[in-house]
Amino acid sequence: MSATVLHHPLFSLQGRTALVTGASSGIGRHMAKTLAQAGAHVIVAARRADKLQTLVDEIKISGSQATAVSLDVTNADSVKACFDQIEALGLVADVIISNAGTTVAKPALDQTEQDWDDVIDTNLKGCWMVDTEAARRLVKHKKKGSIINIASILGERVAGAVVSYSTSKAGVIQFTKALALEFARYGIRVNALLPGYVVTDLNRDFLTSEAGKKLESRVPFRRFCEMEDLDGPLLLLASEASQAMTGTTLPVDWGHLVSSL
Ligand SMILES: NC(=O)c1ccc[n+]([C@@H]2O[C@H](COP(=O)([O-])OP(=O)(O)OC[C@H]3O[C@@H](n4cnc5c(N)ncnc54)[C@H](OP(=O)(O)O)[C@@H]3O)[C@@H](O)[C@H]2O)c1
Known part of the structure; x- marks a missing residue:
């Protein structure tokens, strides 16, 4: 991603407040930093408070604004409390990244009711709770906003041993x-x-693993994604650069979805 594109005014998030759920690790952690770099005050939310605080410290050292808020997306009271805390800061989240997610990798016949509920409650119901509460607050404050749900190519194609995960992500796509x-x-x-x-x-x-390497060789560009591959699409959807885009479901996958394997 070139600095020119990242700093183009159309992609700026100056004055915006971005909530990232599941920001304590992985993709959410990376996205929080990208959004902060583009000018947003980032609210980083998840269950592991220590990891969130480390992230907030890193973002602040780089000169951007960030606040940590504890959040369990499977708990309605926790979701409401998260938005109450944002309001108590005098802010309204107008960029919402519903990223918190989990998976259980087991053959369908081995997945328990608990496995199913954990995955669907976190990935799909969690998204519903966060997105609708975010919209309630935006409507109350008469503000516009951009919600970005982190689905997966597995919401459109299937793979072995992730039946609850693929189903949850297909739900996120239709929900979006x-x-x-x-x-x-x-x-x-x-x-x-x-x-x-x-x-x-x-x-x-x-x-x-060996099986993972085989899978990588079947991606048309013969590579998995790096976190940085998501930066441009994320800033596009978060910012006014995509003001006419809604209801889109955008793959970022080096062509994996169009491969027949
Ligand atoms: N990695 C991939 O290849 C890939 C591909 C496509 C889509 N995705 C999606 O990208 C998202 C992030 O995944 P990742 O790969 O970055 O995994 P990860 O490193 O395991 O991160 C998952 C994040 O979700 C949070 N989380 C889990 N349950 C939560 C809950 N009940 N309440 C609040 N936060 C919760 C975790 O934080 P705490 O444990 O601290 O709560 C963690 O920060 C997921 O939605 C995943 O499905 C990932």
């Missing part, structure tokens, strides 16, 4: 389109990013 339709009247845009495989805590064991 349905919300986009309803929220247009409030000036709130809702889009989804569909990352291909990015090596993080969620999948490191598999992606670095």
Whole structure:
């Protein structure tokens, strides 16, 4: 990503408040830094407070603004409390990255009811709770906003041993389109990013295994994603550069979705 594009005024997030759920590690942590660099005051939210505080310190050292807020996206009271804390700072989140997610990698016949509930509650119900509460606050404060749901290419294609995960992400994709339709009247845009495989805590064991390397060789560009590959699409959807875009579901995957394998 060239500095020219990152600093183009259309992509600026100066004066914006960006909430990133699941910011304590992986993609969310990286996205929080990218949004802060583009000028947003970033609210980093997750359950592990120590990791959030380290991130806030890093962002502040680089001269940007950040605040940590504890959040469990599966708990309605926690979601409400998160938005109350943002309001108590005198801020309204007008960029919302619904990124918190989890997975259970087991064959379908081995997945328990608890496994299913954990994945669906975090990835799909969590998204619903965060996005709708965010919109309530935006409507109350008569502000426009941009919601970005982090889905996955596995919401459109399938793979073995991730049936609850793929189903949750397919739900996020349809949910994104349905919300986009309803929220247009409030000036709130809702889009989804569909990352291909990015090596993080969620999948490191598999992606670095022999089977992971085989999978990588079937991606048309023969590579998995780096976190930085998401920067441009993220800033596009977060900023006014995408003012006419809503209900889109954008793959960022080096062509993985168009491969037939
Ligand atoms: N890595 C990939 O290849 C890939 C590809 C496509 C899409 N994605 C999606 O990208 C998102 C981030 O995944 P990642 O790869 O960065 O995984 P990760 O490193 O495991 O991060 C997951 C994040 O979600 C948070 N989280 C989990 N349950 C939560 C809950 N109940 N409440 C609040 N936060 C919760 C975790 O924080 P705490 O544990 O501190 O709460 C953590 O910060 C997920 O939605 C994932 O499905 C990942």
